[in-house]
Amino acid sequence: MQTNPFYKFIYLFFLLAMPAVFISCNDAEKPTGQKKTEISIDTLHKKESVNPYITYDQSPMDMSYYPPDYPILKMNGSDTSSLVARVIYSRPQKKGRLIFGPPGKGLREYGKEWRLGANEATEIEFFKDVMVGKSNISRGRYIIYCIPYADKWTIVLNNNLFTWGLHLDTSRDVFKTDISTTIQNPPLEDFTMVFVPANNGTNLIMAWDDVRVSLPIKVKP
Amino acid sequence: MKRLLLIVLLMSTCIVNGMAQMKLPAVDKSPMDMSYYPNNYPLLRIQDKASEPLLARVIYSRPQKNGRGIFGDLIEYGKLWRLGANEATEIEFYQPVTIGGVKVKKGRYTLYAIPDTGKWTIIINKENDIWGSFKYDSKKDVLRVDVPVEKQPDNLDVFTMVFDKLSNGINLVIAWDDVKLNLPIAL
Numbered sequence: 001m002q003t004n005p006f007y008k009f010i011y012l013f014f015l016l017a018m019p020a021v022f023i024s025c026n027d028a029e030k031p032t033g034q035k036k037t038e039i040s041i042d043t044l045h046k047k048e049s050v051n052p053y054i055t056y057d058q059s060p061m062d063m064s065y066y067p068p069d070y071p072i073l074k075m076n077g078s079d080t081s082s083l084v085a086r087v088i089y090s091r092p093q094k095k096g097r098l099i100f101g102p103p104g105k106g107l108r109e110y111g112k113e114w115r116l117g118a119n120e121a122t123e124i125e126f127f128k129d130v131m132v133g134k135s136n137i138s139r140g141r142y143i144i145y146c147i148p149y150a151d152k153w154t155i156v157l158n159n160n161l162f163t164w165g166l167h168l169d170t171s172r173d174v175f176k177t178d179i180s181t182t183i184q185n186p187p188l189e190d191f192t193m194v195f196v197p198a199n200n201g202t203n204l205i206m207a208w209d210d211v212r213v214s215l216p217i218k219v220k221p
Numbered sequence: 222m223k224r225l226l227l228i229v230l231l232m233s234t235c236i237v238n239g240m241a242q243m244k245l246p247a248v249d250k251s252p253m254d255m256s257y258y259p260n261n262y263p264l265l266r267i268q269d270k271a272s273e274p275l276l277a278r279v280i281y282s283r284p285q286k287n288g289r290g291i292f293g294d295l296i297e298y299g300k301l302w303r304l305g306a307n308e309a310t311e312i313e314f315y316q317p318v319t320i321g322g323v324k325v326k327k328g329r330y331t332l333y334a335i336p337d338t339g340k341w342t343i344i345i346n347k348e349n350d351i352w353g354s355f356k357y358d359s360k361k362d363v364l365r366v367d368v369p370v371e372k373q374p375d376n377l378d379v380f381t382m383v384f385d386k387l388s389n390g391i392n393l394v395i396a397w398d399d400v401k402l403n404l405p406i407a408l
Contacts, residue, residue, distance in 0.1 A: 060252030063280075063308070071308045071352035083350055088255075088280070091248055120255070120263045162257070162275060167267035192245040207245060 059092040059118035059191075066195035066202045066217070083127045084202065084219055087144070089117035091190045092208075099209035100148050110149045113156075115166040116206060117191060121145065123161070130201070131218040132157070133177040142174065146206070146213075152178045153206075153213045177215075184212040251284040251306035251380075258384035258391050275315045277406065279332070279382050279393065281305035286378045291398040298337050301344075303354040304395065305380060309333070311349065318390070319407040320345065321366025330363060334395070340367045341395075343404050366404070373401045 066085040067073060103109045116122040121143040130137050137157065145166055147154040157175040160167070184207045191208040201218040257263065258277045265271040282305040289295050296302050304310040309331040318325050321343075329349050335342040347361040373396065380397040390407040 057252070057254065060248055061255060061280075062246075062249060062253050064246070065350065069352075071350050074350060075352040075356045077356070086350070088253075162263050163267050164261075164263035165267065188245060190248050194245055205245070 057090060057119060059090040061088065061090045061119070063088045064194045066204075068195055068197070084130065085124065085126050085195060085204075085217065087122065087124045087193050087195075087204065089122040089191075089193050090119040091192070092118045093191075094187065094189050094209050100150075100211050102150075108148055111147065113145055113147050113166050113168060115143075115145050116193065119164070121161075121163045121166060122193070124157070124204075129220050131220065132175060133216060135175050135177075137175060148181075148211070150181070152180050154178050155213070155215055179213050179215060182212045182214070184208075184210050249282065249307060251282040253280065253282045253307070255280045256383045258386075260384060276391065276408075277312065277314050277318070277384060277393075279310065279312045279384075281310040281332075281380075281382055282307040283380050285380070286376065286398055292336050292400055293338070296336055299335060301354045301357055302334050302336060304332050304334050304382070307352070309348075309351050309354060309357075310382075312345070312393075316408065320404070321364055323364040323366075325363060333357060336370075336400075338370070340369050341402055342367050343402075368402045368404055371401045371403070372399055374399075 064087050065071065065083070067082060070083055070086075097107050098105060100106045100108050101110065103111070108114045122145065123141060124144045125141045126137060126139045129139050140159075141161055142157040142159055143161060143163065145156050145158065145168075147156070155177050156173050158169070158173045160169045160172040187210040188207050192205070193207075194205050195202045195217075196205055198216060201216070204215040204217060206213045206215070256279050257275070259265060259271060259273050259275070262271060262275055262278075284306045292298070310333070311329060312332045313329045314325060314327045317327055325345065331346045331349055331351065333344040333346060333354055335344070342365055344359075344365050345363040346357065346359075347363055348356075348358060376399050377396050381394075382396075383394050385392040385394050385403070387405065390405060392403040392405055395402045395404065
């Protein structure tokens with residue numbers, strides 16, 4: 001008997017996605033100050049009734065390069081060799097909620113690890129050896145996550161790639177640093193990660209709601 | 222083409238200006254997405270349920286139909302298309318594969334298409350991390366393969382790419398509007 005592969009795919013998707021949804025609380029849907037609510041897979045994707053595959057995510061994916069807009073520079077022929085870094089992340093929205101706050105108040109609670117986005121773990125790739133903070137980081141691909149507090153964030157690089165949510169294996173942490181937070185004014189609706197030029201390299205800006213954090217990355221000569 | 226370049230130049234100027242004022246980028250109109258094979262590999266992995274090793278990942282942007290005619294209209298027949306929007310679509314293989322009889326080493330590549338009425342030419346190219354298909358260079362092609370167009374009864378609003386399992390490999394399913402294609406990828 002032949003089953004339609006698309007139904008098979010949907011079935012598989014439901015089967016696999018449901019448990020993961022429960023363990024990886026969804027940034028887009030968890031209401032503030034309440035216990036974890038049941039989340040249907042439907043809420044993860046914008047609905048399109050006739051799409052048998054997947055419609056796009058509630059928290060859409062995006063990427064940022066350093067040098068900024070490197071693909072456009074490359075297309076214009078103005079930069080062809082100096083690719084340094086790329087981050088791939090998903091962008092949840094504030095939707096009127098308090099984002100960073102003490103346990104029970106913020107969507108992202110102080111002291112609790114956060115995947116810096118939504119859906120898959122956020123991925124950062126260095127195309128050259130770099131210095132992050134004061135540490136040497138070899139070129140390659142990592143996941144990046146944070147532990148937010150009121151006055152600082154702990155930023156962590158980890159090499160447990162291709163994971164959903166934050167399935168933490170701290171034994172695979174390769175780097176950790178604390179960075180003080182600054183106020184983002186006006187507050188940002190969409191979680192944003194972007195590289196901006198800085199002395200001898202770049203700062204990776206991570207900003208959402210009224211919080212901004214800046215991770216210094218130096219490019220080795 | 223010239224007009225497109227002008228638009229892009231203007232856009233990049235805006236972006237550079239925006240940078241100076243620390244204006245952070247808004248969400249894209251055609252949001253980015255990715256698909257893995259095995260399907261939902263990151264979910265499988267955290268549950269220790271991945272029965273096959275990671276094979277491929279495609280990263281692409283997802284334009285919407287929005288009531289427009291797509292193929293032969295918005296996307297012209299016989300013209301190169303980036304298979305998405307924004308940056309050129311990227312495909313990464315984590316194992317060596319064979320596509321259209323050509324061996325492809327593991328690594329990152331860009332993916333383009335030349336759509337036509339009965340078939341599309343799918344192109345895999347070595348030039349990564351580039352915007353659109355404006356600077357596409359056929360000298361950097363890894364392979365070109367023709368795949369037949371299938372009609373699908375329901376019009377898809379959102380451009381979609383997913384992997385589908387076959388007995389001796391996988392298909393990359395490419396679907397938008399009333400058109401669907403299967404790009405066979407053999408192990």
